[in-house]
Amino acid sequence: MKKVLIADDEKAGRTLIKEYLEDYPELVLIAEVNNGVDAINEINRFKPDLVFLDIQMPGKTGFEVLNHLDEIPKIIFSTAFDEYALKAFEVHAVDYLLKPYTKERFKVAIEKLNSSNIKIEALARSVFMEEASYPARVLVHFNKKLITIKCEEIIWIEAYGDYSKIHTKDQVYLSNFGISDLEKKLNPQIFLRVHRSSMVNMDRVKELNKYGKSYDVTMENGDVVRVSRGYMDAIKRIML
Template sequence: MKKVIIVDDEKAGRKLIKEYLKDFPDLILLGEANNGVDAVKIINEFKPDLVFLDIQMPGLTGFDVLTHLQELPHIIFSTAFDEYALKAFEVHAVDYLLKPYTKDRFKKAIDKIPTQIAENSAKELTNSLLMDSEKYPEKILVQYQNKLVTIAVDDIIRIEAFGDYSKIITNNKTFLSNYGISQLEEKLNDAIFLRVHRSSIININKIEELNKYGKSYDITMLNKDVVRVSRGYMETIKKLMY
């Protein structure tokens, strides 16, 4: 038996999936949602094995929903928009159903579901999207506005703690990572990315100048952001001085 949740802002879309599910008695419908915010709540509460997920919805998009999940179920996207197909498979979707679709097409999607349900967390999804197989990634997946995008690690100027999340600042944009700053610190090359404050990591290749400030230092980055070095991290900065 596999637990199922349907997420679609259109009643007709939810009704069609429920009708097609009648041919699959091992798929048990637990509930449904008509917007992204409610989808996050119901998926995190019931932890289904499979979610039929629309993409363009009120509140959060289907891709936004994925970034807020505690555990990642198998996903079959069901949408009227074909431009998201590539991104859907980048997040390891089982299939991409383009509305309107037939019962036969629905069955083909169901047949693609792995026999063994994998228990992946949403953060493991982010790990799987790191573009480099070496110890340190060259690209990472982050949130920008209402979508997920990849950015080159070399473009990162600095990282700033933002509650349980982190802001990643490049030359002209600020992105949001689901990882806390300490988790990002572990994943990035410590020869390039230095922790200079409990809430700040800098890319040493993006430093413009270092200025003495009392018993500490201020670091001016290439984008003119100024980052304070806390006393606890002074020795880290001194290692850069010759």
């Protein structure tokens, strides 16, 4: 049995880790905290074997937490920011999970716990390389916090300056990523770019209507998304 502590200021982030930990009965969660100061106190108190550690937290950052520990346990960083990856491996982190990550990516991190000879270069590549699998859930901004939604709940995505709006049946969420970045992150077998400013979930398309030499896509929530001429080939490829 290994004792586990989660330090993440976002409830959604802690919830996702707890959900994924259910597949590993040998990893027992003993505490969770939402700021750096409590992380220091609880890690020194409980002496966990493994800590899932966010980087940007109130009070102390993840790296500052490490500087105040009596003993440093195995660390798996879990963060939405990729710019700290190399620094994380310099402090001998087991892995660096870049949010949002899949259950399969989480499994890879857990498997590394049993590896005693982890190379920094290999770990860095694992953060940035494109994975064959695509996330079933994503973290999105809502009311000054991050929450998880299932990708299948996304109806369509709209460009919003350097950001994107994610439309679901009941809500519109804001993503810090531009639409071109989201296009790379989401399954191309499901999400189809139909305009430089929009991408649709093909499972949520109700109908296509001819509009001049192009089409309008009516989504299941009633929203109408224009298909631009530059993306007509993508539509034609799925027509039978």
